[in-house]
Amino acid sequence: MSGEGLTVRDLRVTFDGFTAVDGVDLDIHPGDLRFLIGPNGAGKTTLVDAVTGLVKAAGSVRFGDQDLLGRPVHKIARMGIGRTFQTATVFEELTVLQNLDIAAGAGRGPWTMLRRRKDIPEPVAKALETTGLTHLRDRPAGVLAHGQKQWLEIGMLLVQDVRLLLLDEPVAGMSHDEREATGALLQRISTDRTVVVIEHDMDFMRSFARSVSVLHAGKVLSEGTVAEVQADAKVQEVYLGRTTQPEPAPATAVAVAEEA
Amino acid sequence: MTTTTTPASAAVTPPSPSVPERLRVPAGFVLGAVLLLGVAPVLLSDFRLNLLAKYLCYAIVAVGVSLAWGRGGLMVLGQGVFFGLGGYAMAMHLKLTDAAATGETLPDFMQLYGTGDTLPWWWKPFADPAFALAMTVLLPMAVAALLGFFVFRRRVKGAYFAILSQALAAALSIWLIGQQATTGGTNGLTDIQGFFGYSLDDPVNQRMVYFVIAAVLLLLMIGARQLFVSRFGELLVAARDSEERVRFLGYDPANVKLVAYVLAAGAAGLAGALFVPAVGIISPALIGIVPSIGFVIGAAVGGRASLVGAVLGAIAVAWTQSTLSDAFPAAWTYLQGLLFVLAVGFLPGGLASLGVVLRRRRTAGATRTTGETA
Numbered sequence: 001m002s003g004e005g006l007t008v009r010d011l012r013v014t015f016d017g018f019t020a021v022d023g024v025d026l027d028i029h030p031g032d033l034r035f036l037i038g039p040n041g042a043g044k045t046t047l048v049d050a051v052t053g054l055v056k057a058a059g060s061v062r063f064g065d066q067d068l069l070g071r072p073v074h075k076i077a078r079m080g081i082g083r084t085f086q087t088a089t090v091f092e093e094l095t096v097l098q099n100l101d102i103a104a105g106a107g108r109g110p111w112t113m114l115r116r117r118k119d120i121p122e123p124v125a126k127a128l129e130t131t132g133l134t135h136l137r138d139r140p141a142g143v144l145a146h147g148q149k150q151w152l153e154i155g156m157l158l159v160q161d162v163r164l165l166l167l168d169e170p171v172a173g174m175s176h177d178e179r180e181a182t183g184a185l186l187q188r189i190s191t192d193r194t195v196v197v198i199e200h201d202m203d204f205m206r207s208f209a210r211s212v213s214v215l216h217a218g219k220v221l222s223e224g225t226v227a228e229v230q231a232d233a234k235v236q237e238v239y240l241g242r243t244t245q246p247e248p249a250p251a252t253a254v255a256v257a258e259e260a
Numbered sequence: 261m262t263t264t265t266t267p268a269s270a271a272v273t274p275p276s277p278s279v280p281e282r283l284r285v286p287a288g289f290v291l292g293a294v295l296l297l298g299v300a301p302v303l304l305s306d307f308r309l310n311l312l313a314k315y316l317c318y319a320i321v322a323v324g325v326s327l328a329w330g331r332g333g334l335m336v337l338g339q340g341v342f343f344g345l346g347g348y349a350m351a352m353h354l355k356l357t358d359a360a361a362t363g364e365t366l367p368d369f370m371q372l373y374g375t376g377d378t379l380p381w382w383w384k385p386f387a388d389p390a391f392a393l394a395m396t397v398l399l400p401m402a403v404a405a406l407l408g409f410f411v412f413r414r415r416v417k418g419a420y421f422a423i424l425s426q427a428l429a430a431a432l433s434i435w436l437i438g439q440q441a442t443t444g445g446t447n448g449l450t451d452i453q454g455f456f457g458y459s460l461d462d463p464v465n466q467r468m469v470y471f472v473i474a475a476v477l478l479l480l481m482i483g484a485r486q487l488f489v490s491r492f493g494e495l496l497v498a499a500r501d502s503e504e505r506v507r508f509l510g511y512d513p514a515n516v517k518l519v520a521y522v523l524a525a526g527a528a529g530l531a532g533a534l535f536v537p538a539v540g541i542i543s544p545a546l547i548g549i550v551p552s553i554g555f556v557i558g559a560a561v562g563g564r565a566s567l568v569g570a571v572l573g574a575i576a577v578a579w580t581q582s583t584l585s586d587a588f589p590a591a592w593t594y595l596q597g598l599l600f601v602l603a604v605g606f607l608p609g610g611l612a613s614l615g616v617v618l619r620r621r622r623t624a625g626a627t628r629t630t631g632e633t634a
Binding site: 052072073074077078082083085089091092093094098099101102103105106107108113115116117156160 | 486489490491492502508
């Protein structure tokens with residue numbers, strides 16, 4: 001198992017007095033396929049924002065033996081950390097091939113940049129194949145279906161050769177078949193990279209997660225395998241609650257969760 | 261998936277049914293070159309050809325505007341600054357050689373308004389033709405690099421960037437007006453006689469100036485086209501459409517924009533430099549806020565993301581301006597403003613995108629009637 005792990009210690013993010021991430025510790029080992037779950041407002045996306053340099057944070061985030069906090073976004077990206085967003089952001093006017101080629105090119109010199117692309121770079125061809133987009137190569141990304149855009153984004157991370165992928169709700173809005181395909185894709189990818197997935201879809205999580213962290217109100221509530229997390233009473237209370245025990249207590253907890 | 265959706269795209273050229281795709285661009289270029297270098301000089305009178313030379317200078321600015329604004333999304337509303345720097349650098353050299361030809365050490369206006377009988381130190385190097393020529397391009401590029409470095413790093417964009425550019429154009433023209441003794445003030449540098457040893461009074465030499473300008477425009481278009489289809493061109497469009505995403509791919513979009521901005525400034529400087537022998541004057545009124553807006557209107561109307569659209573738009577708008585402003589001097593300003601608003605608001609791709617827009621509308625109509633979806 002190659003690659004580095006992500007180590008987060010006592011991470012805190014505060015917006016105008018509101019603490020979105022409140023002392024999170026995380027250890028994500030190389031080759032993991034970790035799901036971050038939790039109710040809306042639990043701080044999942046903010047956590048990813050902090051790791052990728054989009055928001056300021058206190059505490060410590062290390063990738064391998066390198067500190068991430070305080071570095072600009074593009075430097076963190078060059079260290080091998082890539083992410084996607086809840087809404088797929090691909091370059092709509094550029095073709096699938098151009099999108100992937102740009103993602104592959106952060107290390108290119110000026111001479112290469114000023115010339116036209118002559119052939120398809122090897123990593124790009126591989127990513128087209130992995131994501132199943134080869135036949136759509138010359139389509140503008142803007143006309144792709146929603147699921148295909150998400151796959152293109154994942155493909156862009158692959159050609160970027162990131163060691164750590166942070167995916168924000170990659171299967172939101174996808175059909176059942178697309179979900180299955182995405183899950184299989186994530187499992188393939190995570191054999192030689194580390195993948196972190198923010199997800200709301202519990203079925204998707206149960207089918208594909210190797211490990212799970214549950215966030216609630218900016219804190220890590222529970223962590224472990226899918227089975228361990230599902231058995232955790234605290235998790236049942238705030239999140240999975242209603243399905244197992246229809247008692248009055250979880251109802252109030254859910255209300256709290258929705259407020260947060 | 262059906263193929264009914266037409267991409268609304270500046271980066272992807274719509275296919276033409278008659279001419280093979282591969283030959284379309286070179287064929288268009290050759291046609292343009294024949295028109296500019298062959299047909300126009302034969303058909304047009306000296307007076308008209310000289311006017312066309314002036315319009316082509318605006319077209320050179322438009323090449324840069326197309327790169328920075330069309331492809332890079334930078335609303336460069338202050339190109340007058342760079343046009344002016346190039347123009348003044350050229351005019352200073354020509355004024356010095358004019359003075360030297362009559363045995364004077366000072367240009368005519370300095371003898372009238374100047375405070376001493378020595379040339380200001382910053383004028384002196386412009387006596388050297390190589391230095392002056394280099395400065396027409398390097399000075400605007402250096403100013404753009406310095407400005408862009410701070411502005412893009414601080415992520416100033418959109419309207420703020422446009423306002424900043426405008427303010428700079430205003431500041432430069434106001435400063436020039438205040439320096440009557442060394443810059444000619446409101447009058448600017450006028451009455452330029454010679455161009456590297458050739459008298460500009462001679463119609464033959466005026467034609468030569470036209471050919472130089474036309475050749476420069478054509479060469480710049482080749483260079484810009486290469487840039488548009490290069491990986492840098494793709495990255496520039498990417499940075500325009502989703503700056504944040506580009507950052508997450510490991511690029512610094514500030515640098516990408518900076519390159520486009522600096523190159524556009526260089527083109528504007530070159531245009532200013534060529535404008536001087538064509539028109540015989542450079543003055544604050546030619547580089548301030550209003551002309552700066554004028555520089556982008558042509559590109560906006562013709563299609564800022566399309567090189568040919570921007571160039572043809574610049575020529576057409578300049579031609580319309582000189583035709584209409586003679587007949588209705590007061591009305592032109594309003595028409596100019598209206599054109600700008602209409603183009604930016606309702607046809608962001610300019611006239612160059614009209615075909616695509618119409619085709620898409622037709623396709624959408626067809627899709628609706630057949631009940632087919634993409």
